[in-house]
Amino acid sequence: MPDEAKPGTPPPEAPREDPRLPLTGLRVVELGHYIAAPFATRLLADLGAEVIKVEPPGGDPHRDWGARVNGHAVWFSIHGRNKLSVTLDLRTAEGKEKLRALLARADALVENLRPGAIERMGLGPEALHAMNPRLVIARVSGYGQDGPYRDKPAFGAIGEAMGGLRHLTANPGQADLPPPRCGVSISDDLAGMYAAMALVSACWGRDRSPEGKGTVIDLDLVSSVFSLMEGMLPEYGLLGRVRQPMGAALPSAAPTNTYPCADGKWLAVAGNSDPIFRRLMTRIGREDLADDPRMAGNSGRCANAAELDEAIAAWTRTLPAKEAQDALEAVEVPCSRLFDMKDCVEDPHFQARDMLLPVEDPLIGATVPHPAAPFRFQGIAPRDMVRWPGPAVGAHNEHVFESLLKQEAKP
């Protein structure tokens, strides 16, 4: 590495800390693979935590996922960013001993191995707390650490299906095509987000209590999805109503839907408040509907939603999506085309908010555009929150094993 580190390429032997980031000083060990646990730790790393990703000698298989450049998956440039990578063979006594030494010096562990796996290594919560009572242990699994399905393999699609989300992601009466995924690994993402949130909360509570004891947190994909089911559980329990998919419409507001445009693209329109409804109807030349007493108030419009949707679609079909959006925005009707990645990159908003960060990635051998962290903090530029891209497998073995492990254990 050169002496002068360029942005995004710090020398692996001396990872940078930024004292302005909120979690600077929090040491988190990741025993994760694929998505959920590594996403949790990536968020923690963006927030400033010192995340040590423990990988088998061959690396997390996620490193091979999806499109590659220069032999490296571009997703991992993001998914592994701001982390230190060390390799350990946990089938050997030496590997387990090094992991134990690492955990003796850590604030927290995030793991998403199969339930029972760390216990079989002799590194279950009881053993870890005997060694380091401060350790916060966040465990992510498909179904949780107990219950009848505990030992079933966890797949993101199953979390979505069983948590109730996929049933809802459909057009009513959609008979020929399956309800689509929302296109990303949403159940892993949600579980990872909850793991990060619960872990930091446990650290906050620990560090203000006189005892300073760690805890064990049990996160699962199914509950993470199920937690978003709004009022549907009491609707069923008290009223016997089973929420059915509504396509792109909302169950209790109208008109709000997604409409076809002349260029084959779609426009989402939220016209469901009295003043917006009037402006929308006027713009599409349907003042008659704005004045129609049947359409007075949200409940009237909900009862006649199909008629309103047809009137709006009749207008959107005459224009390309961008023109239809411009026309409605000019009269302050909230709407948006369904952005693909090209739309995002070309939109002034993403540029102005510094959401697309150029990060030099020595593995990829190119400047890789990274999405900014989703949270921004006063006085910290989004680009300062990406300290380095996903590192090579074991890039920080020397730093961690030669220097960090020489430090005293934390407690």
Added chain:
Amino acid sequence: MPDEAKPGTPPPEAPREDPRLPLTGLRVVELGHYIAAPFATRLLADLGAEVIKVEPPGGDPHRDWGARVNGHAVWFSIHGRNKLSVTLDLRTAEGKEKLRALLARADALVENLRPGAIERMGLGPEALHAMNPRLVIARVSGYGQDGPYRDKPAFGAIGEAMGGLRHLTANPGQADLPPPRCGVSISDDLAGMYAAMALVSACWGRDRSPEGKGTVIDLDLVSSVFSLMEGMLPEYGLLGRVRQPMGAALPSAAPTNTYPCADGKWLAVAGNSDPIFRRLMTRIGREDLADDPRMAGNSGRCANAAELDEAIAAWTRTLPAKEAQDALEAVEVPCSRLFDMKDCVEDPHFQARDMLLPVEDPLIGATVPHPAAPFRFQGIAPRDMVRWPGPAVGAHNEHVFESLLKQEAKP
């Protein structure tokens, strides 16, 4: 209220704290309405924080959303749980003064008014930090606190559309029906989750720094959705590829899809590993495909995914979804029907994991089933994390204004 509070119905004048919960002792004021900010604070409240929800005298309009029992929306029983409700008319000097007094005694504020709204009240971050330098201020908005679209109204559907999710939530070539919503307010939920995570992180950093200064956090719906776009930004930036919707399939694994069953229901199947693929093909009587050299390895199967999907669907169409699931699970092929709420309630997993909690709700006048918090902590039963259901508007005015405000300000 009776002297002996029943589970779920504490007397509003003496809200219970649970010292075992990680955020007990963290005081958070919510100036929120509808979904994003109130969801952030509900998660914080589940984690033990003392959340004071400030509402206009008429209450958060969310209290009127969706199905009602006894004149009260059942969703709010969940969305408002574990919170204190106070009412303030922020158009009056007295209302603003009381809010200021509250914020002088708080750790954090979560707000999702329009950008600029708290500044116009004289309660912008600068003014608040002059009074309480410790305050962590989390602001949630549609597009963020700056940028060209800052002043546009925020709607969840727009966050989904512009963040890139809705474009992906579709079947390829879906021409007649719009890409559906995933059925819940996902962009609000994600922004709320990030707000909670960033807020606790800021409190952790503040409380271990000698200065103990608060900060301002800017969260927006678009970035929250955009943060889940995996490797799609570098795929476009480096390779010019624009990710297109894949329906229920995965872009880089096969066979994994959702298949139609004899009873009109759907079964999601993840058959995409070498040993699982073989078991799946054997079970459906297609050993020929398991042995077919074209189907060797994931890349071979991806190249022939359509043929595999047709073979699996030909089998699932002959069975009701539950029977097909049982048959595949018997040979350890991960799969799940698309659960609706009735399926969730009837499944042994949800019962065994204590995910469906009976909570007495005096407003609803019934025992309301609540989903458990998505995270569980060692030694704390899920039911202990729901201390009380969403309270009546202003239920805690007396407790907060007569008792809490008599305490010294925190700093």
